[in-house]
Amino acid sequence: MAKNGTIVEKRKPMTARELARMIGVSQSAVSRAFTPGASIAPDLREKILRFAEDVDYHPNAIASMLSKSRTNIVGIVISDMQNPFYPALIEKLSRALQRVGLQSLLFNITRGANLEEQLSALRRYNVDAVIIVSATILSGQTLRWATEDRAAILINRVAEDAELNCVICDNAEGARAIADHFHETGRRRVAYVAGLSHTTTNRERQNAFITRLAEHGMTLSALIDSGEYSYYAGRNAALGLLERGGTDAIFFANDILAAGGIDALREAGARVPEDIAIAGFDDISMAGWPHYGLTTFRQPVDTIVDVAITMIEDGSCAPGQTPGIRRISGELIKRSSTVGPDAT
Amino acid sequence: MAKNGTIVEKRKPMTARELARMIGVSQSAVSRAFTPGASIAPDLREKILRFAEDVDYHPNAIASMLSKSRTNIVGIVISDMQNPFYPALIEKLSRALQRVGLQSLLFNITRGANLEEQLSALRRYNVDAVIIVSATILSGQTLRWATEDRAAILINRVAEDAELNCVICDNAEGARAIADHFHETGRRRVAYVAGLSHTTTNRERQNAFITRLAEHGMTLSALIDSGEYSYYAGRNAALGLLERGGTDAIFFANDILAAGGIDALREAGARVPEDIAIAGFDDISMAGWPHYGLTTFRQPVDTIVDVAITMIEDGSCAPGQTPGIRRISGELIKRSSTVGPDAT
DNA sequence: GCCAATCTTGCATCCGTATGCAATGCGCGC
DNA sequence: GCGCGCATTGCATACGGATGCAAGATTGGC
Numbered sequence: 001m002a003k004n005g006t007i008v009e010k011r012k013p014m015t016a017r018e019l020a021r022m023i024g025v026s027q028s029a030v031s032r033a034f035t036p037g038a039s040i041a042p043d044l045r046e047k048i049l050r051f052a053e054d055v056d057y058h059p060n061a062i063a064s065m066l067s068k069s070r071t072n073i074v075g076i077v078i079s080d081m082q083n084p085f086y087p088a089l090i091e092k093l094s095r096a097l098q099r100v101g102l103q104s105l106l107f108n109i110t111r112g113a114n115l116e117e118q119l120s121a122l123r124r125y126n127v128d129a130v131i132i133v134s135a136t137i138l139s140g141q142t143l144r145w146a147t148e149d150r151a152a153i154l155i156n157r158v159a160e161d162a163e164l165n166c167v168i169c170d171n172a173e174g175a176r177a178i179a180d181h182f183h184e185t186g187r188r189r190v191a192y193v194a195g196l197s198h199t200t201t202n203r204e205r206q207n208a209f210i211t212r213l214a215e216h217g218m219t220l221s222a223l224i225d226s227g228e229y230s231y232y233a234g235r236n237a238a239l240g241l242l243e244r245g246g247t248d249a250i251f252f253a254n255d256i257l258a259a260g261g262i263d264a265l266r267e268a269g270a271r272v273p274e275d276i277a278i279a280g281f282d283d284i285s286m287a288g289w290p291h292y293g294l295t296t297f298r299q300p301v302d303t304i305v306d307v308a309i310t311m312i313e314d315g316s317c318a319p320g321q322t323p324g325i326r327r328i329s330g331e332l333i334k335r336s337s338t339v340g341p342d343a344t
Numbered sequence: 345m346a347k348n349g350t351i352v353e354k355r356k357p358m359t360a361r362e363l364a365r366m367i368g369v370s371q372s373a374v375s376r377a378f379t380p381g382a383s384i385a386p387d388l389r390e391k392i393l394r395f396a397e398d399v400d401y402h403p404n405a406i407a408s409m410l411s412k413s414r415t416n417i418v419g420i421v422i423s424d425m426q427n428p429f430y431p432a433l434i435e436k437l438s439r440a441l442q443r444v445g446l447q448s449l450l451f452n453i454t455r456g457a458n459l460e461e462q463l464s465a466l467r468r469y470n471v472d473a474v475i476i477v478s479a480t481i482l483s484g485q486t487l488r489w490a491t492e493d494r495a496a497i498l499i500n501r502v503a504e505d506a507e508l509n510c511v512i513c514d515n516a517e518g519a520r521a522i523a524d525h526f527h528e529t530g531r532r533r534v535a536y537v538a539g540l541s542h543t544t545t546n547r548e549r550q551n552a553f554i555t556r557l558a559e560h561g562m563t564l565s566a567l568i569d570s571g572e573y574s575y576y577a578g579r580n581a582a583l584g585l586l587e588r589g590g591t592d593a594i595f596f597a598n599d600i601l602a603a604g605g606i607d608a609l610r611e612a613g614a615r616v617p618e619d620i621a622i623a624g625f626d627d628i629s630m631a632g633w634p635h636y637g638l639t640t641f642r643q644p645v646d647t648i649v650d651v652a653i654t655m656i657e658d659g660s661c662a663p664g665q666t667p668g669i670r671r672i673s674g675e676l677i678k679r680s681s682t683v684g685p686d687a688t
Numbered sequence: 689g690c691c692a693a694t695c696t697t698g699c700a701t702c703c704g705t706a707t708g709c710a711a712t713g714c715g716c717g718c
Numbered sequence: 719g720c721g722c723g724c725a726t727t728g729c730a731t732a733c734g735g736a737t738g739c740a741a742g743a744t745t746g747g748c
Binding site for chain 3 (some may be wrong): 730
C-alpha cells in the first residue's frame, strides 16, 4: 500500500534537444516552433507544439535570456508601501506588464547607506527596463548609477540632475485645481501641508498651489512640512493648524496625510468642512470612503501605467534615446470634505 | 558646442573572459574570484576583484543561472493588494528575501479563467521557490500545477488537497482569543462576519470562534458571509446587523471589514463599543489609528516571514521533503473598539 | 635535498536556446 | 522538362559563467 521508499528525485525538465530527438527533428526546429514569426512550416510547428504539450516541455527562459540577451523582466524599484497609493500603482503596473509578457522583479529599498548594494541585483540581472516608483530615497547620483545604460522610467518623480524619462501626474494642474476649488467654495485663509518638502512632487504641488492662491488674492495662512507622507504626520499638522487658528482650508500634499488631518480635526471637535475644508492628492480608495469623503485630485494611474508600458514596448525609454518628461492630466474629485455632504 | 552627433551605442558590458585576458589569467580564475569558497589564492582573488571594480565588471547573473541552474529568484504570487495587510506582508517578505540574496518576482494574479497562463512564467523562469500569499483565487488543482517539482510555501492559507508547506497564523487561537475577550467584557449576543466564507482562513476563524462562543454559553446572533474581504462589504454587513438588532458584538474576519463596520455603525448612530463592540483580525496599521482603535488579533507577520525564509534557505520546502503546516502564534491587541477609550 | 601532499590554476566542456549560414526540397514559369 | 527562387531545415556556434579534471606550483616532512 505504501509508495515505494525511494527518494523522489526531482526530475529534470526536458530540453529542446531531447524533445527534438524524440520527434526526429533538430533542436533548431523546436526553438523555431516556439518563436513567433520564425521560419518554420506550419505543420511542423503544429506537430512540435503538440508533442511538447504531451511531454510537458517548456522552453527554459533562462537559456533564452542568455542567448537573446533579453530577459523580459522589468525591475520595479519602490520604497514606500505604507502609502496605499503605491500598492495600488504596483498592482496595476505589474498586471499591465504581465499582459505584454513582461515580469516584475521587485526591489523594495530601505532608506540607508547601502542603496547600491540593495540595487546591485538590478544591474546583474540584466533587466530590460527599470521603473522607479517615487524613490524619494534615491539621490540623483544613485539614480544615475541604477539606470546607467539601461531603459528607465521614473514614475511620480522627475529627475532633476539626471536625464531620465519621467511619467508623472501634472502636479501643478492638480494643485491649481485645489486652489481654485477652495476659492470657489469661499475659503480665503488656506494652509498647505507638505509631505517630504524636498521631493519633486511636493515642490511642484506646493509652488503651483501657493502661486495660485496669490493669483486669487487668498492668504496662505501656514506652510507646514510634516516630514513624511503618513497618517500621523497629517494628524499632527492638522492639530497644529487648528491650535494656531486662522485657517479655513488645508491642502495636504497627499491623501494619507489628509486622512490623518480629517480624523484629528474631527476628534478635536472641529467640523469638516464647515470649520475647515480639507483636500488631498492621489485619490486613494480610502478617500472615497464615506467616512472621509475626501476632496482630492485623482492621479491618472491607468494612463500613467499605459504610458510607461508603451515607452518600454516601443523602446523610447531605451538608452540613447532622448529622454523626456510626460505629464498626465488628472481630475479634481469633489467630495464632502470641502463641499459638505449635500453635494456628495 | 553641440555634442558630436554619433549615435550613443550601448556599450556592451564586459565579460569574465575579457577581464581575464586583461589581467592575464583564465576565465575560471575570474569566476572563482567571485565565488565564495572557491579554490583560489587570496591575493589573486584580491587582485581580480580590484581590477573588476576598476573596469566595472559584474558577473552576468543570467549566465550564472544557466550553468548553476539556480536563479536566486523567488516567485511571489499574490492576488489582493487592496487589503493593506498584503502590501505590508509583501514588503517585509521582499526585504527579508533581499537580505539573504534572493530576488522577488511578483505575480499579481487576477481572478479569471487563464490562471495557468498568468502563472506560466512561474515555471519557465525556474524560480528557486514559490511563495503563494493567500491566493484564495487558486484552486487546489492550479496550486498543484504551479508548485509541481518546485520548492513552495503557502502563506496565510493551508493547502487542503495538495501536499504543500504552509506558514500561517494560528487562526483558531486568534478567534478563540476574540471570543474570550468578548466574553470577559460582558458581550453575550455576538455575530460573526465572514469574508470569503470558503477560504481556509475564514473557516478556521469561523469554526473556532463559534465553538468557543458555545463553550462560553454565548449566543451567535448572526453569521454573515459578506462575500469579500473589503471595507464596503464590512459596512453592509454591519448595517444589516444593526437593523436586525440583537447583537452586542461583532467579530469581523479581518480588519478591513471591521473598519467598514465601525464607520458604518457610527454613521448610523450606533456607539462603538458601548452599543456594539467590534473586533477584527490582522492588525493592519489602520487598526491602530485613533479613529478606529480596533481590537484585533495581530498576525505575527515578522515570524511568518522569518519561518518562510528559513524554510527556503535550509531547503526544507524543497520537493521531496515532507511538507508540513507551521502555525504561528499571534497576539490579541485590545483597543477602544471593545473596551472603550479609557482602556486605551 | 628529495618526494609526497596540498594548494592553485588553466583547459575543456557544459548549461539550454537562438540564429547565421548553407543545404535541401518544393513549386512555378516557360 | 529544366531552371530559378523561395520556403524549410539542419549544422555549428554563440551567449557568459561554472566546474571536473589534470597539470603546475608550493610547502612540509624527514
